[in-house]
Amino acid sequence: MTASSGTTLRSLGELVDAGLLDRRDAPAIAPVVTRYAVAITPTMASLIDGGDPADPIARQFVPTPAELDARPEERPDPIGDEAHSPVPGIVHRYPNRVLLKVLHVCPVYCRFCFRREVVGPGEGAMLPPVVVDNALDYVASHPEVWEVILTGGDPFMLSPRRMAGIMERLATIDHVKIVRLHTRVPAVDPDRVGGDLIAALKASGKTVYVALHANHPRELGPAARAACARLIDAGIAMVSQTVLLRGVNDDAETLGALMRGFVEARVKPYYLHHGDLAPGTGHFRVSLAEGQALVAALRGRLSGLCQPTYVIDLPGGHGKATAARSGVVALSDSGAEIEDYKGGRHIYPPP
Ligand SMILES: *Cc1c(COP(=O)(O)O)cnc(C)c1O
Numbered sequence: 183m184t185a186s187s188g189t190t191l192r193s194l195g196e197l198v199d200a201g202l203l204d205r206r207d208a209p210a211i212a213p214v215v216t217r218y219a220v221a222i223t224p225t226m227a228s229l230i231d232g233g234d235p236a237d238p239i240a241r242q243f244v245p246t247p248a249e250l251d252a253r254p255e256e257r258p259d260p261i262g263d264e265a266h267s268p269v270p271g272i273v274h275r276y277p278n279r280v281l282l283k284v285l286h287v288c289p290v291y292c293r294f295c296f297r298r299e300v301v302g303p304g305e306g307a308m309l310p311p312v313v314v315d316n317a318l319d320y321v322a323s324h325p326e327v328w329e330v331i332l333t334g335g336d337p338f339m340l341s342p343r344r345m346a347g348i349m350e351r352l353a354t355i356d357h358v359k360i361v362r363l364h365t366r367v368p369a370v371d372p373d374r375v376g377g378d379l380i381a382a383l384k385a386s387g388k389t390v391y392v393a394l395h396a397n398h399p400r401e402l403g404p405a406a407r408a409a410c411a412r413l414i415d416a417g418i419a420m421v422s423q424t425v426l427l428r429g430v431n432d433d434a435e436t437l438g439a440l441m442r443g444f445v446e447a448r449v450k451p452y453y454l455h456h457g458d459l460a461p462g463t464g465h466f467r468v469s470l471a472e473g474q475a476l477v478a479a480l481r482g483r484l485s486g487l488c489q490p491t492y493v494i495d496l497p498g499g500h501g502k503a504t505a506a507r508s509g510v511v512a513l514s515d516s517g518a519e520i521e522d523y524k525g526g527r528h529i530y531p532p533p
């Protein structure tokens with residue numbers, strides 16, 4: 183019983199009809215859907231094994247009552263973006279790079295999303311052009327900004343025409359050298375990565391990086407890999423980002439297969455994110471100790487190309503910090519003690 187249809191599933195009724203939800207469970211989930219947007223693309227729906235109650239794709243996108251279980255440490259703005267927003271649409275936390283949030287719409291709505299309180303369709307989902315213009319004025323008037331990172335929502339949901347408009351404006355800002363876009367589209371809706379969109383991305387004339395968000399190796403099927411190839415063959419560099427999620431990728435086998443899948447698709451693993459403290463997402467979080475053990479397990483068994491950096495976004499707007507264990511376990515004037523990938527300890531002499 184595999185769900186697949188031509189349109190994105192958005193309501194409880196559609197999820198039931200597609201066989202992704204038991205009709206008897208719908209009443210308990212109704213308040214979740216009222217609170218947080220739902221969308222499952224045909225590509226993602228087709229990957230769900232309806233016979234597996236713990237399916238890792240379903241777990242990412244099908245709403246559950248657990249999302250109403252907010253914990254005291256969770257917060258609506260888990261990584262403190264608001265405190266660093268000088269003008270609407272811009273988050274300027276690090277001196278040399280800014281986030282440009284152009285829309286709140288996504289192709290899918292992930293149940294663990296750290297921006298779940300702000301993403302969704304409807305009122306205010308697209309930033310009005312005048313607000314985007316003001317945000318770009320901010321970039322133009324800050325010569326220290328070397329990189330502009332389009333995020334949202336998912337910037338690949340912009341029409342090619344609006345994307346081209348933003349890229350053409352960025353083309354006029356000399357101090358911006360890098361344009362980066364964070365998206366889930368190449369994996370969850372690969373047909374959207376067409377010639378018009380790619381031409382629009384190239385209109386900035388800058389070095390363009392696309393960071394693909396994917397969390398399970400099944401997401402990198404033939405169509406997704408082909409979408410990545412279209413971007414890369416057009417001269418766009420790609421990196422990955424993954425959220426460490428309980429029941430989705432919290433075992434070395436799955437995480438390793440995902441990282442190999444990225445590398446095979448010419449997407450360089452970049453970040454493995456520790457889960458953020460977004461409301462109602464506690465059932466997805468693993469402990470830092472588990473995360474560190476997983477990352478250490480990847481060290482020995484995978485090519486260096488497959489190693490992501492494990493990072494945690496500190497609550498309160500303090501930015502990202504590395505979360506992996508260091509190989510250097512002790513450091514003193516008499517030398518260092520360093521752990522190899524099998525756990526053996528070795529002394530390295532002082533200079
Ligand atoms: C994560 C983040 C970035 C990008 O950080 P990198 O380490 O360069 O990937 C930039 N700005 C903000 C506000 C962020 O949260």
Ligand code: SF4
Pocket residue numbers: 287288289290291292294295296297298301334335336366395
């Ligand atoms: S695509 Fe990104 S922003 Fe959109 S719901 Fe998923 S995690 Fe959140």
